[in-house]
Amino acid sequence: MKEQTYTVAAREALDEEMARDPRIFVMGEGIGKRGGNFNTTLGLYEKYGPLRLCDTPIAERGFIGLAVGAAMSGSIPVIDFMMVDFILDAMGEIINQMAKMQYMSSGRLRMPMVLRGCIGIGGAAATHHSGSYYSTFSNIPGLRVIVPTTPADVKGMFRTALRGNDPVIMLEHKNLLSNKGLVPEEDYTTPFGQARIARAGKHVTAVGVALTVQKCVQAAEVLAKQGIEVEVIDPRSTSPLDIATILQSVKKTGRLMIVDDAFEPCGFGAEVSAQVGAYGFDDLDAPIRRLSGAFAPTPYSPPLEQEIVPSVETITKALYDLVKE
Amino acid sequence: MEKDTGLLLYRNMLLIRMSEERLAQSRQAGLVHGACHTYVGEEAVATGVCAHLNQDDMVFSTHRGHGHALAKGVSPFEVMAELYGRETGCSHGRGGSMHLFKPEVGLMGTSGIVGPCILQAAGAGYTFKLLGKPNVAVAFFGDGASNNGAFHEGVNLAAIYKLPVLFVCENNLYATEVPASYSSGNPDIYQRAIGYGIPGVKVDGNDAWEMFLAAGEAVRRARAGEGPTLIEAKTYRTRAHSEGMRDVGYRTQEEVEAWKARDPIKMLRDRLLSDHTVDEDDIDNIHNDVTARVTDDHQRAADSPWPKGSDALSHVYFEGA
Ligand SMILES: Cc1ncc(C[n+]2csc(CCOP(=O)(O)OP(=O)(O)O)c2C)c(N)n1
Ligand SMILES: [Mg+2]
Numbered sequence: 001m002k003e004q005t006y007t008v009a010a011r012e013a014l015d016e017e018m019a020r021d022p023r024i025f026v027m028g029e030g031i032g033k034r035g036g037n038f039n040t041t042l043g044l045y046e047k048y049g050p051l052r053l054c055d056t057p058i059a060e061r062g063f064i065g066l067a068v069g070a071a072m073s074g075s076i077p078v079i080d081f082m083m084v085d086f087i088l089d090a091m092g093e094i095i096n097q098m099a100k101m102q103y104m105s106s107g108r109l110r111m112p113m114v115l116r117g118c119i120g121i122g123g124a125a126a127t128h129h130s131g132s133y134y135s136t137f138s139n140i141p142g143l144r145v146i147v148p149t150t151p152a153d154v155k156g157m158f159r160t161a162l163r164g165n166d167p168v169i170m171l172e173h174k175n176l177l178s179n180k181g182l183v184p185e186e187d188y189t190t191p192f193g194q195a196r197i198a199r200a201g202k203h204v205t206a207v208g209v210a211l212t213v214q215k216c217v218q219a220a221e222v223l224a225k226q227g228i229e230v231e232v233i234d235p236r237s238t239s240p241l242d243i244a245t246i247l248q249s250v251k252k253t254g255r256l257m258i259v260d261d262a263f264e265p266c267g268f269g270a271e272v273s274a275q276v277g278a279y280g281f282d283d284l285d286a287p288i289r290r291l292s293g294a295f296a297p298t299p300y301s302p303p304l305e306q307e308i309v310p311s312v313e314t315i316t317k318a319l320y321d322l323v324k325e
Numbered sequence: 326m327e328k329d330t331g332l333l334l335y336r337n338m339l340l341i342r343m344s345e346e347r348l349a350q351s352r353q354a355g356l357v358h359g360a361c362h363t364y365v366g367e368e369a370v371a372t373g374v375c376a377h378l379n380q381d382d383m384v385f386s387t388h389r390g391h392g393h394a395l396a397k398g399v400s401p402f403e404v405m406a407e408l409y410g411r412e413t414g415c416s417h418g419r420g421g422s423m424h425l426f427k428p429e430v431g432l433m434g435t436s437g438i439v440g441p442c443i444l445q446a447a448g449a450g451y452t453f454k455l456l457g458k459p460n461v462a463v464a465f466f467g468d469g470a471s472n473n474g475a476f477h478e479g480v481n482l483a484a485i486y487k488l489p490v491l492f493v494c495e496n497n498l499y500a501t502e503v504p505a506s507y508s509s510g511n512p513d514i515y516q517r518a519i520g521y522g523i524p525g526v527k528v529d530g531n532d533a534w535e536m537f538l539a540a541g542e543a544v545r546r547a548r549a550g551e552g553p554t555l556i557e558a559k560t561y562r563t564r565a566h567s568e569g570m571r572d573v574g575y576r577t578q579e580e581v582e583a584w585k586a587r588d589p590i591k592m593l594r595d596r597l598l599s600d601h602t603v604d605e606d607d608i609d610n611i612h613n614d615v616t617a618r619v620t621d622d623h624q625r626a627a628d629s630p631w632p633k634g635s636d637a638l639s640h641v642y643f644e645g646a
Contacts, residue, residue, distance in 0.1 A: 025455055051455055057485070062478025065441050069448020069462070072433055073383055075455055077448075097441050104434060105426040106417040107640035141641045165643035 001182040007039055009151035009183050010116075010172070013158040014041070014078065016187075018048055021076065024162060025052040027063050028080030037082050038118065038177060064090035064115070068097045071113040076162060081117035084171060085131040098167045099142030111142075114161045116170040119147075120211055121261055121298050121309050123174070130298035132262040134209060137169050138239040138271070144168040144192055145239040149213045151181035153236055156190025163189065173210035193240035197249075201229035204255040204323050207246055207272055208234060212259040212310060219316040228323050238268055246272060247280045254285035255322050261309050264292035286325040291318050326534055328607075331597045333376060334533045336611050338368040338590050341392045343619045344401040348391070348408060352568045356627060357408045359421040364392030366531070366563035369589035370495050371396035373536025374463060374556075377544040383431045383449045383462045385442035388423045389495075389562075390435030393465050398430040401619055405626035413629040419640075440475035442466055443492060447479045450488030450553070461547040463491040469500025471514045480555060484521040489547035491540065492555045495530060497562045502575035515557035523553050530558025531589040534596065563588075 004012070018024045026041055032055035035042035045053040056063045064087060067077035081087045087094065094115070101111050121130045137145045144166050148154040154172065161168040198213050199220050206216040213234040220230035231249050235242055250256050256276055258269035269290035276288060294308035310318075345363045352361050364371070367389075375384065375396035386393040394404055399415050407414025408422050415427045423437040433449065436442055446464035453460045470476060471494050483490045494514050498505050505512045518525025524546070528539045536558060543554035561584035565572035597603045 023456065025451075054451075054486070057478075057481065059478040059482065061474060062444055062447075062482050065444025065475060065479065066448040066451060066482055068441070069385065069433075069445030070451045070455075071448070072428075072445060073449035073452040073462070075448075075452040092438060093441055093444065096438050097445070101434075102643060103640045104416065104420055104424045105428060105640075106419050107644060108426065108428050109433075110643055144642075165645075 001184055003180050004151045004183045005177070006151045006154055006172070006179050006181070007177045009155040010158055011040060011042065013155045013162070015044060015047070017159060017162040018044065018052065021162070023074065024076040024078060025054060026078045026080055027054045027056050027067060029056055029058060029082065031055060031080045036080060040080050060087050061090040061093060065093040065097065067113055068093055068101065071111045071167070072101060072109050076112045078162070079113070079115045081115060083129050083131070084117055084119050084133050085128050087115065095140050099140050102166070103142060110165040111167045112165050114158070114168045114170055116172065118174040119171045120173040120175055121293065121305065124300050124302055124305060125298070126300040127297040132171070132293070134171055134238045135262050135267040138268065142167065143239060144237065145171070146192055146237040147171050147210045148236060149173070149176060149210055149234050151179065152183045153190055153196070155183055156188055157192065157236065160189045160191060171210065175211050176214070190236070192237040193242050194236065195242040195245035196234045196236055197245070198232040198234045199230065201231035202252055203229050204257065204319055205231045205233060205246065205249040205253045206315070206319060207256070207258045208232060209238065209260040209262070209268060212261060215310065215312050215315055216259055218312045219319055222312070222316045223319060228320065230319055241271070243272070243275045243279070247276060250276055250280045251283045254283060256284070257289045257291060257319055257322055259291045259310050259315055261293040263295050264290060265295060267292060286322060289318060289322050291315060326597070326600065326602050328602050330376070330537065331593070331602045332607060332611065334372050334537060335590070335593050335597065335608070336615065337372045337376070337396055338533060338593065339611060339615045340401065340618070341368045341372070341395045342590055343615050344395060344404065345391055347619050347623050348405060349564070349568050351405070351409070351623065357422070358410050360388070361408065361422050361568040362389040362566065363562070363564045363568065364389055366584060366588065367495055367497060367560045368392055369533035369536050369593070370493065370530045370558045370560060371465065373533050374491065374493055374540040376537055377540050378431065378461070378463065380430050382460045383433045383446070385433050385446040385449070385462065385464045386435040387439065387442055387466050387470065388435065388437060389467065390425055390465070391422065394425045394427065394432050394435065397432045399425065399427045399432050400622065402622035402626050403427065405623055406629050409626050409629070410631065411626060411629035412632040413626065418632040439467070439470045440473040443470065443475045443479035446490050446492070447483040447488055450483055450490040451486065453489050454486065459548055461489045461491060461544055463493060465493050465495060467500060468494060468496040468498065468505040468509065468514060469503070472508050480521050480523070480553070483553040484523045487550065487552035489550070490553040491543045491547060492553060494555065494557045495560055496557055497560050499566070499576065501566045513557070515555055518555040523555060525555045525557065528556055528558050530560030531587045531592060533589055533593045
């Protein structure tokens with residue numbers, strides 16, 4: 001094991017996979033010599049050159065559409081989009097083309113490609129740099145949506161994405177990028193659709209996504225002092241979703257709260273509740289609760305911004321209340 | 326003109342024409358379950374371009390894609406069976422007219438969305454460059470598509486990376502019923518190439534030989550690593566935008582008749598006969614062959630089995646090894 005930041009672990013996965021497989025290339029703004037806005041490709045241009053670290057104009061729809069054609073024809077493109085908000089212009093290419101291409105070609109075309117970049121509210125980034133959208137993408141058949149939270153997971157899951165055949169959207173919460181963690185030395189992969197128990201507990205189950213996994217763990221630490229043991233589950237991918245692990249946990253705890261930063265209506269929490277309601281109804285001792293980002297564009301000013309996302313305090317209180325219900 | 330080339334162009338145009346006339350009848354008979362945009366009048370474009378392509382060159386097409394599919398080597402049987410919704414169709418009944426796929430012969434898809442084919446062709450060009458392959462990619466699209474952002478972004482990306490791509494704009498003067506002169510600041514689309522620093526060529530899209538020559542040069546450039554070319558083929562569709570749609574009120578009968586008089590198949594035939602490249606027998610033989618082929622393919626398509634409902638969820642994700 002070695003200690004690495006999230007960013008470095010992801011970059012190492014990319015570097016090693018690019019060395020293994022000449023079909024992989026990266027496209028994005030400033031990902032060449034500059035090494036990426038978030039250092040995602042630092043040092044790779046010198047190693048792999050301009051054709052494999054391809055700097056693009058500010059044309060997200062264009063280069064994502066191009067990458068679709070590249071995947072269709074035998075390359076493995078990685079789109080480094082900085083902030084997920086920037087690829088909304090490419091939704092048609094993502095949903096109508098990238099996600100549906102294998103189906104439309106009745107399985108004859110493979111679509112190995114990765115769209116990766118940041119999500120998340122924080123740092124007064126305001127509403128065009130704070131999107132999450134994992135629920136939106138998870139609503140689309142044909143896409144894999146992964147939300148790794150630890151350095152070890154981002155490395156293992158990025159590898160899985162680059163060795164797979166389906167289009168993957170890898171969303172990296174910006175407040176996790178400098179987190180450090182232990183990463184195995186060996187060549188490992190982390191499968192999609194397998195949740196991780198971030199902390200074991202027996203009184204209540206908390207399912208987080210991206211940064212809220214960390215916040216749920218922090219809330220669990222507070223509650224542990226009061227004798228409440230929270231089981232925190234990190235689904236790691238929202239599509240496919242490992243509902244089995246969540247159901248197992250609810251069987252034990254009887255109580256479920258889903259905590260996520262994204263918009264609540266028709267969202268991730270709604271999906272988890274529907275499935276647990278359908279398949280784990282008899283195990284529930286209380287109604288399923290959700291704690292989500294406010295249903296509003298993200299405000300800029302720090303006091304406003306803090307108001308609209310679940311915090312460790314609000315999560316702690318909500319979990320406490322749920323246990324007492 | 327060489328006899329072989331002349332006859333090849335003639336045969337392929339006729340195959341497209343007769344297949345689509347059959348499809349139009351089939352639609353009236355209820356065999357076609359969805360949309361059917363014919364290419365009647367525009368056959369010279371796909372035929373002239375695809376005559377230069379190998380099987381591993383790639384074509385990315387539009388909603389008006391039967392001609393591109395047939396010219397790239399998909400059989401009339403597979404195209405018809407697809408429109409008839411059958412398992413034997415080139416997309417196993419998943420797609421219909423606007424989702425014809427046969428990557429085995431380089432037909433990378435027709436599309437229900439106007440524009441993305443331009444970007445995808447650039448992407449295939451990128452693959453060829455990345456992997457050092459000698460191939461070219463072709464995007465066929467309409468005048469209407471040329472006003473979509475995909476055109477600007479795709480052509481510019483292909484230009485800056487010098488990708489082996491042909492952008493073939495089939496300017497048939499209308500997008501559905503909207504005149505190109507209304508929706509384009511400059512309806513001479515080939516002139517936009519200047520803005521991207523690549524060659525832009527205007528071609529009589531009803532003249533198969535002219536198309537063949539222009540495409541030949543663009544393919545040569547692409548294979549030589551000299552980058553993309555924008556070809557604007559001035560042409561015309563003589564049937565309605567889509568089968569079964571009304572076709573009045575936006576263009577005059579005189580205009581339609583004037584273009585029918587410039588029918589690309591007739592134009593090539595006259596030329597081949599008048600310069601004695603071929604004789605009437607050659608032409609008759611092709612007509613007999615193509616008629617028999619299309620009749621037979623239609624019958625086999627109409628007799629083909631339906632897909633199984635239980636297969637509807639396969640291929641959403643990768644399933645193979
Ligand atoms: C993005 C998108 N917008 C609108 C449509 C509906 N539509 C289908 S064909 C068409 C006109 C296309 O015109 P053009 O590109 O000139 O092709 P043509 O039909 O003339 O061959 C339109 C607007 C569509 N399919 N996709
Ligand atoms: Mg048109």
